[in-house]
Each structure stands twice: as C-alpha cells, then as structure tokens.
Amino acid sequence: MSALLDWAREENLQPEPITVDIWKTMPEDFCRLVEVVNGEAVRAEAPTRAHQTAARKIAVLIDSAVASYLERSADGCLDVSTDFDVVLWETPRTTIRRPDVALFDCAPEELRPLPAYLVKLAVEVVSPATERVDIAEKKAEYALAGIPWYWIVWIADNRVASIEVNVLDHAVGHYRVHAVLEPAATETVVDMPIRLKIDWNQLSGLTR
Numbered sequence: 001m002s003a004l005l006d007w008a009r010e011e012n013l014q015p016e017p018i019t020v021d022i023w024k025t026m027p028e029d030f031c032r033l034v035e036v037v038n039g040e041a042v043r044a045e046a047p048t049r050a051h052q053t054a055a056r057k058i059a060v061l062i063d064s065a066v067a068s069y070l071e072r073s074a075d076g077c078l079d080v081s082t083d084f085d086v087v088l089w090e091t092p093r094t095t096i097r098r099p100d101v102a103l104f105d106c107a108p109e110e111l112r113p114l115p116a117y118l119v120k121l122a123v124e125v126v127s128p129a130t131e132r133v134d135i136a137e138k139k140a141e142y143a144l145a146g147i148p149w150y151w152i153v154w155i156a157d158n159r160v161a162s163i164e165v166n167v168l169d170h171a172v173g174h175y176r177v178h179a180v181l182e183p184a185a186t187e188t189v190v191d192m193p194i195r196l197k198i199d200w201n202q203l204s205g206l207t208r
C-alpha cells in the first residue's frame with residue numbers, strides 16, 4: 001500500500017492523451033503491458049498459463065483452417081496472430097486493444113498497430129480478472145469498430161469449456177450470439193468466418 005501511496009502524485013499522472021503516433025514511439029516493453037482506452041493507458045492483466053495455452057491452441061486451429069482456405073481459394077490473403085496491437089479508432093481519442101487471437105487480412109509486418117477494418121475475427125479468452133472487460137467493454141468496442149466476428153472463450157477444468165460465437169449485426173451496431181460451441185466427442189465444424197474444424201481434444205490439458 002505504501003508504494004502505491006508514494007506513486008499517487010500529480011506529476012505521475014499521464015501528461016496527455018496517447019495517439020497512434022505517440023504509441024509508435026513508445027518502448028515495446030511498455031506497450032505489451034498496457035492497452036489504450038480513449039487515449040489513456042490501461043494496465044493489461046498478465047494472463048495465466050491456461051489462458052496463454054488456450055489462446056495459442058486456438059490460434060493453431062485457426063491457422064490450420066486458413067491454410068486449407070487458401071488452398072481452395074485464390075481470393076485474398078488471411079493471416080493469424082496472437083496478442084498484438086489493433087487500433088479500434090483514433091478519434092475523438094485513440095483506443096488500442098490487444099486481442100488474444102485475431103484473424104485478419106494480410107498486412108505488412110510494419111503496419112502497427114493493425115487497423116480494425118482488416119480484422120475478420122477477434123478472440124478473447126476469459127480470465128477472472130478480465131471477465132467484465134471481455135464480455136462487456138471489448139464486446140462493445142469491437143462491435144463499434146466493425147469487426148465482423150467476436151469469439152469469447154471460457155475455460156474450466158483445465159480445458160476450453162465453451163466458445164461463444166458472436167456475429168456483428170450491422171443493422172443495430174452490436175453483436176448477437178450466433179452459436180455457443182461446447183466440447184463434443186467428434187470435431188465441431190463451423191463456418192465463422194471461414195470453415196474451421198475444432199478438435200476439442202486439442203483444447204484440453206491446458207496446464208500440466
């Protein structure tokens with residue numbers, strides 16, 4: 001407590017709103033610790049091992065689906081990444097989030113933060129410390145930014161317990177639940193937003 005009271009001084013307050021241009025000049029180590037909400041740096045909670053493993057395994061499943069999709073279709077290019085910066089909007093003040101996983105149109109590596117209009121799917125793995133942010137704040141923000149699909153991943157008993165698939169309803173500007181996927185004895189095949197086979201066995205045993 002004393003350390004926090006020592007820090008709580010006027011001179012330690014953020015001196016000005018963070019813009020994309022300012023964000024690009026900040027140290028990478030700092031950027032990985034925070035997100036930006038309406039120009040203000042917000043500390044990002046450190047993910048648990050199970051959280052990290054679930055995100056990684058889901059990214060692998062999506063990446064495999066992308067490879068199959070690109071073999072069948074010469075229309076465009078898709079890529080998958082984990083835990084990287086996406087700028088949702090810049091005005092009136094910048095908001096930059098870091099989805100656990102994202103599927104997006106191919107873009108140059110130096111394009112950072114990635115514009116939200118390139119993102120097809122954002123995935124967030126829920127942790128106790130981030131539940132309100134993931135199911136309320138980010139859900140509203142991703143919809144406002146126009147990201148077509150949003151998956152909310154729930155963990156229980158050392159495995160992915162369910163995936164809530166949300167699709168953007170452009171008529172009203174928010175997500176509606178399209179499906180809730182739960183572990184099954186066989187693969188679950190979904191077309192959201194590309195054909196994806198979910199092997200639930202691969203989403204278990206998150207920590208050993």
